[in-house]
Amino acid sequence: MNPRHIRDFAAKALLWLSAGAVSALLLALAGYAGFRGAPELSWRFLTGQESILGGTAGILPSVVNTLVVIAVSLAVVLPVGVGAAVYLTEYARNRLFVEGAAFAAGVLSGVPSILYAMIGALVFCDKLGLQKTLLAGSLTLSIMTLPTVLRTTQESLKAAPLSYREGALGLGAGKWPMIRTLILPASVDGIVTGCILAAGRVVGETAVLMYTAGLSMVMQDFSSLQSALDASGATLSTALYVYAKERADFGAAFAVATVLLFLTAAINSLAAAVGRRVRRV
Amino acid sequence: MSRAGERAAQAVLFLCALAAVALLLLLTAFFLSSGLPAIREIGWKEFLLGRVWDSADRAAPQFGILPLLLASIYGAAGAAALAVPLGLLTALFLARAAPKGVAACVRQLVRLLAGVPSVVCGLVGMTVLVPFLREWLDLPAGDSLLAAVLVLAVMILPPVVELAEDALAAVPAAYEEASFALGATETETWFQVTLPAAGSGVLAAVALGIGRAVGEAMAVLMVAGNVANMPTLLGSVRLLTTGIAMEFGYAAAGSLRQRALLSIGLVLFVLVVLMNALPHLARRKGGRP
């Protein structure tokens, strides 16, 4: 065999090897967490609450808190993020402003979450007097996820066919009615993808929530507006941290890790399913 | 819809767009205004080059962040040194060498791991990696810079692979066809034509990976040991992020200690903005051939 072909073969082997190593590493990480966590999981653990006097364990409060934080942060970030994306793609004429916004979104998405944690603790918990609450945590996370929603929405707006715009404007429709009735519905998949990705970041976040939402593992009361605003506690990721680092209860920690892995997989396949529709439009 | 309605819609949307830009400006202003005075009070030299971080000493606190800064830099550099070559090779595999089915599987796995919460990586790190390092290297304890580097390397692999693959996939086929026509083998083409042609995109992937590594707090907190030593590979270290995470709750509102922690935040912020600006600058200078 010619030495160039040997080198070609060796290089290909190297590519296969590194991809294999990366896959094995990642598979081992997820597999180990699942292997340790699965035996600890039970319906009771998922739907129970912990009590020292009653001798029970359970993560239901954290599951509920996670869902609440996702919902509230999305409710805040969605209108702002989509509105900004619409303005930047459909209205803005100043190129500097558009590029500045893109740069800002890039930087904001790279800012470490521990910095958002400091800001949230100082501004929302302290200055605005929200204390450590799910609300303060959600507001901080809505700032953190703004670039994600902004970018994905912008991309899908750009993908909306030009003929829509021309047709509607040619018929004499105003710009905003055109956007509202044609462009936004056509890009709804991109907006949904942005939301799913943002939800993914919220699920995985710990540093921000430790400092802004508290570590309580007690079931919160969402029956009235006032008590819901006062709710404070750990989401699943924070609960994992509490189990692993404050209680040294690794069984529970791996059980929560397994739940988080399932959630991540679900979020990914959801985003992939919606993303596929985007391309078909 | 009336003209007034149209104008109102535009105004609301403009406000939203302004919010994104304003947020960045506000963040910058926040860290500058809360971080700079403390640095000036401590002294630039003492702050950046001081070798002792002992912020809790009530009589004579010391705010030298050099141990934290170096630990962060070593940690990110070490993680990048491990993850970038492996990540780029994997990206090249996915973009060019892999059969479709294999690529789809690996891609799914990488995407899944990209979304895994950092505390999960930290948990596996502290229960598997830390005891392993202790026994293997006969250390008093396994929590160390090395443990942090390894955990960070695993954590930045998925984003590096994903971004680098996107950049490689975007290289025009004509480049490679020209190379094949000149008689180059497949791998010669991939390594010498495709990879350089994706230059700025690959650089962006690397910069993103380093930025992630510099900014990660929780997973590192769980494996690094957290003593503010001058960093050694096998010793306990505290990074910029873990320094904030360990102490922020303890610092009294408005105290020098709290403001010094915000100054660490400023340093982190500057590092991240630099990492983000790097690919932009490279592109402007003509990173693509």
Add this chain to the structure above:
Amino acid sequence: MKRGYAFGFLLLAAVLAACGGRAAGTVNLDGSSAMGETVSVLREAFTEKRPGIRVNCSGSGSGAGIEGALSGVCDIGLSSRALTAEEIARGAEGHLLAWDEIVVAVHPDNPVQTMSAGTLVDIFTGRLRRWSGLGGEDRPIAVYGREAGSGTRDAFEGTLGIAGQCAYTNEYGSTGDVLGNVAGNPNAIGYVSRSAVDETVAVVPLDCLLRRPFLLVTCRDNPLSEAAAAFLEFATGEEGAKYLPLSGVAPAWEGRP
């Protein structure tokens, strides 16, 4: 879309309204992780008595709890050390909840059985670096402590007179973290609250007593909500004291050591 914005504004209005005052139904406790077990028991007992009041507890460290009480970020701070003169001058008020003991824990397989205060000082200041010096196996000693600001660390170093002189191998962020890491490392030694100890570690008998108070901290300048006052009264009163032995701490009236 318009309805969406109306909803957004409503939400914003609700947020701003919430900034004004907090409902009577929630008490947020924040601070010492060493007090976690004790406070959890009290919290559950209190919730049984007053189901309308929700008590949340975050274990972020004594220093954080005291600062939280002073700034109003939490209702009641938890401190596992005495307050400093500076903190009292800033308005902090400590309410004695119980007396706790700091114990020194090692891995259950560690053959070293007893220790004097002097040996402890030698280990924690880094003068003694191998277990063989104490008749144990020839292994390095991993000295585990808490982070600066922890009540347990302040009380431990203060009682032994080695404040600021410890040479820690690792610093951990909570009592449970020290406990878990001692349980997982045969080289390790660390200090934790008696109330947190379980069978995963071995407690080394000492020739000295490391007693320290558990305090509930309030701020003179921030009036307590009705709910927070009720919890404070319950926890420091006779009713609460019945539950203290469940977590292995001594009630306040057992007096100073």
